């Protein structure tokens with residue numbers, strides 16, 4: 374699939390099927406072939422792009438089977454867009470063994486023209502023993518291998534119950550399929566075991582092929598959509614819109630209400646101003662079921678629309694943070710998510726500012742990166758000075774007193790930012806100045822943070838203006854750009870020399886670009902990070918050991934990129950695994966000869982998987998020199 378926008382593991386993408394493209398994230402409503410009461414026009418008016426139905430139910434019912442074989446599944450359920458078919462695994466989990474085998478049900482799905490065909494996987498239950506779950510994972514993989522995957526899109530479910538290593542193993546094996554549902558999660562969703570789900574989704578996602586769509590089987594309640602998408606789920610299916618309608622339950626993003634207990638339908642509902650809840654209660658059952666199903670489906674798609682907008686503006690993480698307060702089970706899922714190392718997939722910076730709520734925010738990925746850097750920054754054993762708020766005045770230019778101390782000593786200068794201390798040179802680097810803070814501070818946190826700093830560097834003391842040396846031994850702005858460089862490129866080396874010329878904005882005093890011999894080396898972006906010119910790329914190529922910060926491409930692509938054109942995924946021959954989305958990279962050949970500089974669209978861990986689309990947005994090619 375193709376990726377257009379991303380925030381961490383969340384993406385807006387496109388997946389192509391024989392009956393059209395699916396823009397993700399999205400939901401496939403479950404269509405019961407026996408009870409198909411929403412027309413394709415009604416479905417499409419709500420935003421439905423694709424649906425899922427069950428091939429086992431079709432095959433088991435003689436009249437449906439015959440019609441599907443004769444006219445195809447699209448005519449059978451009267452939907453002309455992409456249709457996914459499930460295999461009967463879930464029925465076998467609920468009712469026991471079913472009468473068809475894997476190859477038989479897969480062949481049947483092919484014959485009826487399904488766009489996405491599901492193998493008969495083995496459902497792993499949360500209470501399965503490790504050995505049971507392991508056997509199911511291997512049998513599911515065997516079943517994938519026994520079907521012909523060449524001529525169709527085959528869904529290979531990732532199983533493994535709640536055992537992390539089995540999910541990892543299953544994700545790696547099932548990546549041979551072209552579509553990756555995460556299976557065996559319905560009982561967890563139904564019992565609000567969202568923390569377990571977080572573990573399952575992360576283990577499945579980061580160990581599978583990133584170019585393939587990930588589907589959460591049965592994850593149809595909007596309450597958990599934002600979490601799932603943030604962790605890399607692209608597609609959901611939902612039967613809940615009908616199930617709730619049957620129980621007279623009205624769906625909202627945060628939960629459900631009883632039809633008998635609401636005054637009115639919300640403005641976004643297709644029923645708003647057309648029917649009152651009282652009228653619906655009096656209506657006949659068929660009408661009520663249809664209308665409530667429409668409403669419920671709309672609630673589901675509202676949430677998808679919001680999530681897509683959030684990815685686009687880079688506020689999905691924040692949205693999940695907000696959502697985590699909607700239910701205690703979501704809050705524990707949020708905490709569980711923070712225990713995972715998902716930093717390698719997260720962008721270098723986001724378009725939106727970081728919201729600082731309270732000390733919980735220190736678990737945020739961007740702040741963790743700052744803390745990691747602070748740790749290495751003070752590990753040089755040099756004296757380290759702590760500058761408090763009043764002395765620093767965040768957002769104002771650094772005072773001449775502090776500059777004087779800084780330039781006449783070679784100490785480490787840490788400034789107070791919320792409850793923590795960070796290197797002064799990162800004052801303009803995301804998220805330090807791109808932050809909206811509640812101002813709610815936690816002195817206990819500061820105390821333990823300072824103790825942590827002392828455990829790394831024993832010569833920590835408070836700053837005062839009398840601390841200074843006899844002569845100027847360094848310049849603040851030069852050390853600042855080199856510190857930003859070290860933070861951004863994960864290196865101990867300097868890129869800039871004392872003799873380089875720093876151009877500042879007259880209006881704001883902010884650094885604009887850095888020049889050597891009239892040639893621009895780098896420009897400072899709005900997020901306080903550096904964009905390299907091709908000249909800067911050549912300097913970087915000499916400093917940083919191969920293959921760090923490099924994307925290696927084929928010679929044909931290199932020629933093209935040398936002229937300033939973007940790098941496409943399919944020409945990539947290797948890359949540094951630690952590249953962050955949005956960070957600067959050098960485009961080189963396998964020997965390290967430079968073709969271009971640009972910024973990566975995905976992380977190094979994802980880069981080798983995609984085949985379609987742009988991997989590096991090139992700023993300048995070597996031919997420019």
Ligand code: GUN
Pocket residue numbers: 459460461462463491492494495496497530555556557558559590591
């Ligand atoms: N529907 C809900 N869960 C599952 C699952 O694990 N496998 C299949 N094939 N369908 C499902």
